[in-house]
Amino acid sequence: MTRCLTALCLILGLPAFAGGEIWVTNEKDDTISVIDIDSLEVTRTIPTGERPRGITFSHDYSRVYICASDSDTVQVMDPETGEILHDLPSGEDPEQFVLHPDDRHLWIANEDDAVTTVVDTESRTVIAQINVGIEPEGMAVNEAGSIVITTSETTNMAHWIDTATHEIIANTLVDSRPRHAEFVKDDTELWVSSEIGGTVTVFGTESQEERAKITFEIQGVHPDRIQPVGFEFTPDGKTAFVALGPANHVAVVNAETYEVEEYILTGRRVWHMAFSPDHAQLFTTNGVSGDVTVIDVASRKPLKSIKVGRFPWGAAMRPGAS
Amino acid sequence: MxxxxxxxxxxxxxxxxxxxxxxxxxxxxxxxxxxxxxxxxxxxxxxxxxxxxxxxxxxxxxxxxxxxxxxxxxxxxxxxxxxxxxxxxxxxxxxxxxxxxxxxxxxxxxxxxxxxxxxxxxxxxxxxxxxxxxxxxxxxxxxxSRAMLADALMQGLASKRWTDLALVTGPRAGDHAWAEAMKASAAKFRLRARGEAVWDEEADMRRNAAQEVPLFTQGFRDHDVLLVADEAHDFARYIAYNTWLPRPVAGSAGMMPAAWxxxxxxxxxxxxxxxxxxxxxxxxxxxxxxxxxxxxxxxxxxxxxxxxxxxxxxxxxxxxxxxxxxxxxxxxxxxxxxxxxxxPIPLVTDQAVVAVAPMEGFLHQGNELDTLGLDRPDSACTAFD
Structure with missing residues (x-):
């Protein structure tokens, strides 16, 4: 999910896809709900390991990787059949991960262990483990593949890791409980959301200095309930959609001025998001209400709620046949 | 790059x-x-x-x-x-x-x-x-503070519209302080007192709660919830399901406010x-x-x-x-x-979180967490001025 930008680059270079699917991990059902984008209905429910959270596809969409947090493994699934091909060693309690642009190495946040684990998906071995702060969660990699970010929720930092040496080269403080990170604008900016702080911090990647801090305000919603978690960018990099957790809204942020343009109502405790292949629709996982909100990107209006399993968390797009 | x-x-x-x-x-x-x-x-x-x-x-x-x-x-x-x-x-x-x-x-x-x-x-x-x-x-x-815990509990009861409360207080000083906090908070949130009694039984409740508790709770006027003040968790656990009227228990057993x-x-x-x-x-x-x-x-x-x-x-x-x-x-x-x-103060049973205070609708001009315990005008503290 966090690598959708890379995925997009691939898709955009190909003829338009018809349809496609959104894959949603249901944290408390140990399943994946597969939503058909044309019919906006759940067409398959696939069993997984315990407490599935992070989900991402290989670049050719022939495999899907799933963090089965309580099974202490990353599962590799054939998306056609839904069969588990094999498990990858992942370190304890893998929560979220990012697939390196080399399509081979998974960088995994081990929430209970305060480490980031690097796994080679081909040799199925752990290449490295890097000590990070407490409760690592958000994972990002730049397009160049040279830097990986791990955010740690209790240490309140973004750790900048050199992918060649596996060494931490910088630690930047953010507001409380950072959850999600993305490199954007050709790797020139890093965005980090802080759930309890209620902010998104924008860093310039050259200097690792804070460039902006985005705050949110929704009439009738207590500021403490505005808890930014997942976010996604439009392909032009000009607009960001930021999920605000128990505020039950997604904020539409102008990525050039860092100003919020609009708030879109979703289901309860909105977590993560994925676009349809044509970017006309955005699908949000809503943990507490157990559904997915479909947002029309052009009009910025919610179109539909789709019931999925209990506590939907991660979301990833799989294109249809071309 | x-x-x-x-x-x-x-x-x-x-x-x-x-x-x-x-x-x-x-x-x-x-x-x-x-x-x-x-x-x-x-x-x-x-x-x-x-x-x-x-x-x-x-x-x-x-x-x-x-x-x-x-x-x-x-x-x-x-x-x-x-x-x-x-x-x-x-x-x-x-x-x-x-x-x-x-x-x-x-x-x-x-x-x-x-x-x-x-x-x-x-x-x-x-x-x-x-x-x-x-x-x-x-x-x-x-x-x-006890005031924060009591306010959390009373907000929970008020939001359920369980307004009529009876109270059993244990014999120790802490029990009385906890009972006083609950009574003050009940008054603050306009809940009604329907009777109270001090627990002074010497009995071993593990054997005969079924005989003692119905008699003890029979004298209360009709109430929605039976509050029990028992900070050491001594007798409160034996009250539930042994009451004269079928009523939920809260305070030091049943639904309890807790820091954690x-x-x-x-x-x-x-x-x-x-x-x-x-x-x-x-x-x-x-x-x-x-x-x-x-x-x-x-x-x-x-x-x-x-x-x-x-x-x-x-x-x-x-x-x-x-x-x-x-x-x-x-x-x-x-x-x-x-x-x-x-x-925030969760209201918990032994098995689950029932609700978390501050409850929705209990508003505050500054921070809703300040609806729990001593707000600025309620506190006689001057050492921080």
Whole structure:
């Protein structure tokens, strides 16, 4: 999910896809709900390991990787059949991960262990483990593949890791409980959301200095309930959609001025998001209400709620046949 | 793209030299818990201390990236020991204390000449007066007061429209203080008293609760909820399902307000719970949470200010920028008028969280967490002015 930008680059270079699917991990059902984008209905429910959270596809969409947090493994699934091909060693309690642009190495946040684990998906071995702060969660990699970010929720930092040496080269403080990170604008900016702080911090990647801090305000919603978690960018990099957790809204942020343009109502405790292949629709996982909100990107209006399993968390797009 | 890494950064992060050292003493008076009827829930030997130890670990992990080192000294004083002598020694080492001791000890320590300018955390005394007329400028409170707990419970009952309350109070001083807090809060939220009685039975409730409790509760006028004030968890557990009328129990059994409980698992709390279990081999309790929150609050202030000076840290903690992620769904902060840590209060049973106060609809002009306990106009504290 966090690598959708890379995925997009691939898709955009190909003829338009018809349809496609959104894959949603249901944290408390140990399943994946597969939503058909044309019919906006759940067409398959696939069993997984315990407490599935992070989900991402290989670049050719022939495999899907799933963090089965309580099974202490990353599962590799054939998306056609839904069969588990094999498990990858992942370190304890893998929560979220990012697939390196080399399509081979998974960088995994081990929430209970305060480490980031690097796994080679081909040799199925752990290449490295890097000590990070407490409760690592958000994972990002730049397009160049040279830097990986791990955010740690209790240490309140973004750790900048050199992918060649596996060494931490910088630690930047953010507001409380950072959850999600993305490199954007050709790797020139890093965005980090802080759930309890209620902010998104924008860093310039050259200097690792804070460039902006985005705050949110929704009439009738207590500021403490505005808890930014997942976010996604439009392909032009000009607009960001930021999920605000128990505020039950997604904020539409102008990525050039860092100003919020609009708030879109979703289901309860909105977590993560994925676009349809044509970017006309955005699908949000809503943990507490157990559904997915479909947002029309052009009009910025919610179109539909789709019931999925209990506590939907991660979301990833799989294109249809071309 | 390559990132420029300045030598300054490398020097700062990669260096092993410690830029800052912060030592904290956890100071405990070992008061034996009163005898109780049930053997099911012994009071852990390391209650409170294990929370401070987890706070140390959490801070140290963060500190390693900033060149900040933390240490924890643990001092236990026996029931008849001289806690002031131990406190003086501790204050000679470090101005930071986390105190797990009765209110009288806390006040005596705070009043020591050596404690002037120190930063003391109250992690065990629930007395509301410590947040009011008995407040001290050098004491912050991470454990909720009885008033906060009572307000949380009454908001929960009021939002269910369970308005008519009967009350059974245990024989000990703490039970009476807890009962008074619940009565004051019930009046504040306009709930109705439908009778009260003091529990003075000598019986062993494990054998004959079925005979004793119906008679004892028969005299109350009709009520929605039976409140029980029993801080030591002695007899309250035997009340439910043995009452004359079929009514839910709340207070010290049934639905209970708690600073922390093993059943809290939302908002990332599952991670805190599992870190604590790994460390202590048992679930985290309220005094553990209060000690953890005290050390973490200090750590958060050190991280953000880069200082180990108690005055700097105190002023940051009491200021508007401080926030602690306390795994309860809202950021925690300190009330600048009395040094109390603002916090949501879960209402829990033994098996689940029923609700979390402040309940929806209980509004406040500043921070809804201030609908729990002593708001600025309610507190007689002037030491923070």
């Amino acid at each position: 390559r990132l420029a890494i300045s030598s300054v950064l490398l020097g700062l992060w990669a260096g092993s030299a410690t830029a800052l050292d912060l030592g904290v003493t956890w100071l405990h008076r070992a008061v034996p818990p009163p005898p109780v009827l049930s053997n099911l829930d012994p009071v852990p030997e390391d209650l409170g201390r294990a929370g401070a130890e987890l706070g140390l670990r959490d801070n140290a992990t963060t500190g390693q990236f900033l060149g900040h080192a933390y240490t924890l000294a643990e001092s236990e004083v026996p029931e008849d020991g001289d806690i002031l002598a131990v406190a003086r020694d501790a204050l000679a080492q470090s101005p930071f204390l986390i105190v797990d001791a009765p209110a009288a000890d806390l006040l005596a320590i705070a009043g020591l000449p050596e404690a002037e300018g120190a930063l003391i955390f109250n992690a065990s005394a629930p007395e509301t007066a410590l947040r009011s007329g008995d407040c001290r400028a050098n004491v912050l409170h991470t454990l909720p 409980s093993r059943v809290v698992e939302q908002w990332g709390a599952a991670q805190l719970q599992s870190r604590f279990e790994d460390l202590a081999g048992r679930p985290m309790q309220d005094r553990d949470y209060a000690a953890w929150a005290a050390f973490r609050a200090l750590g958060e202030a050190v991280t953000r200010t880069g200082s180990a000076d108690p005055a700097t840290l105190r002023s940051y903690m009491l200021g508007p920028d401080f926030e602690l992620a306390g795994f309860k769904g809202s950021p925690l902060s300190f009330r600048p008028w009395n040094g109390q840590l603002r916090q």
